Amino acid sequence: MSVTAAKGFTAAGIAAGIKESGNPDLALVVNNGPRRAAAGVFTSNRVKAAPVLWSEQVLKGGDVTAVVLNSGGANACTGPQGFQDTHATAEKVADVLGHSAGEVAVASTGLIGLLLPMDKLLPGIEKAAAQLGEHGGEKAAIAIKTTDTVHKTAVYEGEGWSVGGMAKGAGMLAPGLATMLVVLTTNADLDSSTLDKALREATRLTFDRIDSDGCMSTNDTVLLLASGASGTAPEYDAFAEGVRTVCGDLARQLIGDAEGASKDIRIEVTGAATEDDAVEVGRSIARNNLLKCAIHGEDPNWGRVLSAIGTTRAAFEPDRLNVAINGVWVCKNGGVGEDRDLVDMRYREVRITADLSAGSESAVIWANDLTADYVHENSAYSS
């Protein structure tokens, strides 16, 4: 399953010793063709990690033969040495596989500001290459975990073709262009520009609409590789739906495993004048720490929803705002609505609907609550 669900791909996941814990920390995904088309989207953070800078250049060529991913270090804010290390990593993969380094994408995740232990990483690539296999997808997904408690994979079956993927990410999840590390593979016989279009459409509606903690990573990378091994070239719409389905599935898994979270919050903004308005309002609600605490306390505190909406530039009139929490319209026309005691918040998923009464556009943003566990996990991460 995972990135080896689609024919034409092999993968491996091993422990190279990058992590002091000895846990798996290096993954290799190889496209065995016949086609090697690829597309990628990357963080919009202006402080970009070395592997992001490298892979952006690789993707401009449109072909990717292999992706090497490591956890245990982000290789971000590491200066010229960090970039040389990424380059050396790609060269090593190219050597081992007998391909060009210009077709090797690199992705890293972990602590910012530390150089990678290349004396462990480079031998790890040889070890991973020796273990490449058609069933290596699960191990690859496991090797890219950092604070993730579970590994994340998804598969979509089309007619004669399929899309599979893996993702990691549990914190610093906030939409830029893409969030976290994701590798998707397909055996569909499509060119890189078609892949690019489908991938951008999918990420805009999935990874770009999750927000665990408002913090945008320096390393976000989403790659889509096509082997063409099915010999099938699906219709664009069907393929795009497949990519979107896998991205949506993985995005939902990321929110479900966010650091310290006890609630997954589905924020639907309706009645917006434009989709941009709906997204801006959704994100403002998603990032309101006071509301995130209230949801953690199972408190349907709709006043905090309104105060978050009020900070946006979206079109609305305060006295026409309506808010429902888990189906109960606790705020009507900007004031008190149905009895807040009717709201049942015992379950992990909490649904907030914010109706702006200003149009017919809508958007869904997924977020998490803010918990003491999040604070504990992130006050001790690097120490």
Place this chain on the structure above:
Amino acid sequence: MSVTAAKGFTAAGIAAGIKESGNPDLALVVNNGPRRAAAGVFTSNRVKAAPVLWSEQVLKGGDVTAVVLNSGGANACTGPQGFQDTHATAEKVADVLGHSAGEVAVASTGLIGLLLPMDKLLPGIEKAAAQLGEHGGEKAAIAIKTTDTVHKTAVYEGEGWSVGGMAKGAGMLAPGLATMLVVLTTNADLDSSTLDKALREATRLTFDRIDSDGCMSTNDTVLLLASGASGTAPEYDAFAEGVRTVCGDLARQLIGDAEGASKDIRIEVTGAATEDDAVEVGRSIARNNLLKCAIHGEDPNWGRVLSAIGTTRAAFEPDRLNVAINGVWVCKNGGVGEDRDLVDMRYREVRITADLSAGSESAVIWANDLTADYVHENSAYSS
């Protein structure tokens, strides 16, 4: 002291029974003249509480005779009834004092979305009026507390004139125009347009540059009242400095008492191309939950500073960014700098300097860390 430090003012603070705890919850500040000039700045949240909507209109007249403030309920998102209640509150003060309701400002703080208990508030106004005195400033400051652990007052002595003030606020502190409830008084003999100019300049550099949790209130109000009782009309620059000093003092006290905080974080952005850039970068750093957790854990995690800077539109090159924490330049030229183990973070105040190397402008933003206590306090506030 407090709002009665300047001659011409009387004040009172009493328990009207608005709070179920029986703690003081109603304050009255009266300007006995001879002048009754005033200026005010209010939240830029588009969802504004009824007392904000009322007081904005009152301030347009330029004269304020009295300010009535209650804790125990924000009277926000309370619809037409909430506005009628604010109006009735001002009318009651006017009746008791023998003035016009059009010169009575109203401010409320507490939970959003609940109507105020007018059967307790209106008799409370009579009780407060009976206790008005030239030493009532402290009691008034105490009566406006919500989750504040201490009351906040400040005084500045000019030559022949003075400025005094009180403030409340411990959460939902993020700059809009003004943040929290603040009443400043002066015996200087100045007109309302001069007061307005001095107040806007002061709030822009003080209250607008604190950010405890990124959450903007619906009720933020800062008022400056002048009695002219000193008979002195100070030079504008001297007066503006006095107002700025009192505002800065109160703003610092608000950060020092922020909900659940264990650290006060002074973020200075230097080397910016424009002051706006410096403020944008400072706020982005101030609102980064991951960094706020790291500071709580006494972890000089400069990578999180860089990832926050990278989300802004400010002018900078990633490889020219420098970051110091408590004087140690842990990040130089976008990469690893001095040894992070040199950073001593035992004390409550933490100083972060972010040098953008893009110009000569700078700004200081004050923030707090993110703690489990903040989560606990805000997940149980309304339940």
